[in-house]
Amino acid sequence: MKHDYYINGMQSAPCCMQADPKRLFRGASFAASDTASADKEPDSSRSDVARAFHEDGACKTHIGGQALIEGVMMRGKNCWAVGVRQADGALFAQEYPLSKKGNRPAWLSWPLVRGCVALVDSLALGFKALEIAANKAFDDEDDLNEHSGIKSSDGNSCDEHLGIKIHDEDSFDERPRMSADDEDASDEGLLSKAEMTLAMVLGVVLAVALFILLPAVVSNVLVGEYEQDPLLWNIVDGILRVAIFIFYVWLIGRMSDIKRMFSYHGAEHKTIHCYEHGLELTPENARQFPRLHVRCGTAFLIMVMLIAIVVYTVIPLDGLLATLGITGPTAFILLIVVRIVFLPVIAGLSYEITVKWAGSHPENPLVKVVLWPGMQMQRLTTNEPDDSMLECAIAAMNLVVENETTVSKKLS
16 A cells, blocks of 8 residues: 655655755746755754745645644645644544635735635634534543544544555545535534624724724824824834733733744744645644734734724824814714724735735735735734644644645646
């Protein structure tokens, strides 16, 4: 029986694929220096941020992830997968198909609009993954016995320790995949769409209260009403918003459960680093990489905060208020409403900058300047993971990679 490892749609040897440093990998070739940089010991003289930029892999992947409660979610083009550490120590790994969006209107792919669509899709998927992880991590003991060990959608054997899927190449295309109906059945006990929508709405309301209403109230106290000096008011409001966000992240990071989630965030980054360097996905290989990653979604959140300062400053709201003769509490309410209305515009601009532009020009020095604030925030949102956390991230990554390999084989 022949066992093969599959990395990013390419069949490869399990010994870190070192035979040919110039092999093709998703249409891009590795230079010898790229492979060497992945294999050498981490440079302790560099800061975490410098290491993240310096050790960025040569093969940029479209696969992204998210930290969960006691686990990691990875998302590809066709599916997403979770790797969760259960209460009894067993590793649960499951692949799920991405919902088919059908024929969406062309305007949903327009610049600015596509960023809002991507944000909503990511939030919905993130909520679902978080709930699955919570159910598995805090399952009753009887339920845990049912799912002991590593589980996968196809029932194939997995490495009990690492969660690395090994399969017989001859039976590769015959393995059953989880269908949409199977996914619906597996969703029993999870939140309904209405409940999930309510949870998302409550989350948005909390975000508006913390990061729009609270800074506005404090700005009124510190510099007076908006109409008196709009420029100063917007600057103070923006600085307060960023400060509140940083303090909020720091504060929740003191909680034990969130601290562990931030460690899983680090495991996600290390696994993607390892994957982008073409190394075999093992805790030993992943452990050497920095916990920060240049394409982390944290950069998007920080960019939202910074873009908001610019957008809110250039909106001629003071002129509108003066023209209409609106002052006092009514003016303040209108100010908050305008800020909420322009949130999609701000999210869209942030997406175009951090995802589309920065992602397409990784070597541009200006990209490093733009991403620097987000990289600094990752010092708060990531912690060093242990090997059990890396195993969860690796298990989820393997399922996504294997799915994409299957699709690639069928199309070729």
